[in-house]
Amino acid sequence: MFNRPDEEIIQIELEEITKLTDAIFTKYGYDFSNYAISSFKRRILMVLKKYGLKSVDKLIQKILFEPAFFEQFVLDITVNTTEMFRDPTFYKALKHQVVPVLATKPEFNVWHAACSTGEEVISLAILLDQEGILNKAKIYATDINHVVLQKAASAAFPVRNLDFYHENYAKTEFPGQLSDYYTIENGTMQFDKRLIQNVKFKHHDLARDVHFYKFDLILCRNVMIYFNQELQNRVFELLHNSLFMNGFLCLGAKESLIWCKIADKFETVNSHEKIFRKIKA
Amino acid sequence: MNFEAILKERKFEAIVIGGSAGSFSIITQILTELPQPFALPIFMCLHRLKDKREGFKEALEIKSKIKIEEPDDKTMIQPNIAYLAPANYHMLIENKNIIALSITELVQFSRPSIDVLFESAADVYRDQLVAILLSGANRDGADGMKTIKSKGGLTIIQDLSTCSMTTMPEAASKSTSIDLQLKPNEISDFLKIINHLTFNEVL
Numbered sequence: 001m002f003n004r005p006d007e008e009i010i011q012i013e014l015e016e017i018t019k020l021t022d023a024i025f026t027k028y029g030y031d032f033s034n035y036a037i038s039s040f041k042r043r044i045l046m047v048l049k050k051y052g053l054k055s056v057d058k059l060i061q062k063i064l065f066e067p068a069f070f071e072q073f074v075l076d077i078t079v080n081t082t083e084m085f086r087d088p089t090f091y092k093a094l095k096h097q098v099v100p101v102l103a104t105k106p107e108f109n110v111w112h113a114a115c116s117t118g119e120e121v122i123s124l125a126i127l128l129d130q131e132g133i134l135n136k137a138k139i140y141a142t143d144i145n146h147v148v149l150q151k152a153a154s155a156a157f158p159v160r161n162l163d164f165y166h167e168n169y170a171k172t173e174f175p176g177q178l179s180d181y182y183t184i185e186n187g188t189m190q191f192d193k194r195l196i197q198n199v200k201f202k203h204h205d206l207a208r209d210v211h212f213y214k215f216d217l218i219l220c221r222n223v224m225i226y227f228n229q230e231l232q233n234r235v236f237e238l239l240h241n242s243l244f245m246n247g248f249l250c251l252g253a254k255e256s257l258i259w260c261k262i263a264d265k266f267e268t269v270n271s272h273e274k275i276f277r278k279i280k281a
Numbered sequence: 282m283n284f285e286a287i288l289k290e291r292k293f294e295a296i297v298i299g300g301s302a303g304s305f306s307i308i309t310q311i312l313t314e315l316p317q318p319f320a321l322p323i324f325m326c327l328h329r330l331k332d333k334r335e336g337f338k339e340a341l342e343i344k345s346k347i348k349i350e351e352p353d354d355k356t357m358i359q360p361n362i363a364y365l366a367p368a369n370y371h372m373l374i375e376n377k378n379i380i381a382l383s384i385t386e387l388v389q390f391s392r393p394s395i396d397v398l399f400e401s402a403a404d405v406y407r408d409q410l411v412a413i414l415l416s417g418a419n420r421d422g423a424d425g426m427k428t429i430k431s432k433g434g435l436t437i438i439q440d441l442s443t444c445s446m447t448t449m450p451e452a453a454s455k456s457t458s459i460d461l462q463l464k465p466n467e468i469s470d471f472l473k474i475i476n477h478l479t480f481n482e483v484l
Contacts, residue, residue, distance in 0.1 A: 036373075036381045039371075042383075
């Protein structure tokens, strides 16, 4: 049978991706070499399509010679899908299994690792506020990307997600309405800035940077899925080092640490919602 | 139908199945009639409600003998398990040993998306992949089938006369050449033969 060469499908080989990540690391110091290859490759294809680039070589040239484009590339390549009260049952579990422990402390530290545009930061702040312990919290929200950090610090989200966030909120069975916490301004849901007055937004690259503080609670949800197992092991070690003894680590609903090296240093608090607790140094 | 000619000299390592509206009863039938043990891993992406984490897997499990698993990220791939893409996550094949998940944008209005599963599986399994696309009302899966075909994989769509929604298999057949168009019972027969051939190869 005769096969026509197919113009629409751009093929990327593994070697080209290695070439790309090497070039980025050499020029900018960002290390993408241990990102999970299956989704990283999809992101690269998406970038090629978006900028009409015909090959990975063309992309490498553009990245090396246009630093401004590289900033945009990082934004394109990193995944910034997030939502308020994603997995409402997770927030219920936080309320019943984690908040009561935090409430016993005179003060406590929280880290949103890879916070993206901050939807989760606000969601948790609302819960802490309702429980009357927001003022005792010192919160760090970090991300690899400067642009999303700026957005996160504005505490404003597009109104197109309004109905969806209200539905999620209703499922948490938390008191009142989500609308108690925001006003509509310039087509955005502008959340009460009081919710983020204890939040420090800070640049941090999980793949490269070291631990910078100790925490009672770390949320790192749906971040590890973009890393390969080698990098996952390194990042779990970083998170472990960043937790106080008995501190909580929260992962995404379908993430696990059972096959990671530090697995025995945690106990499971809630297997369904992926809440773990540090039990060994 | 005689599959011998198509399967001659070929060796397969995985099956991917995509389905949407109207595919639930078909996939149930296929899973129920699947020979046990099954020699290969099966990866399934079925369009589902994003906020319903529970119930779907359980509904599929009622009749089927094969183990159905909604994998966590970086789950080890094993034969004789049917992996179901979890709600609100894309499921990708990272390599022949590992499943990866992602929550990137919807593809064809879907997460999980059939294209995402199929394209990643095509990269890993190349010409040792069988792809089956069932009834559905959008065009998710068409690009994936095209990629699979371009890497030498085998493309199968559900026979249109047996589909309650033909949009999806039709979109695939417009997008690339389809090796087989099979009725549900023929899909089951086909999988039995693949199972038989794979085990004989191993033994």
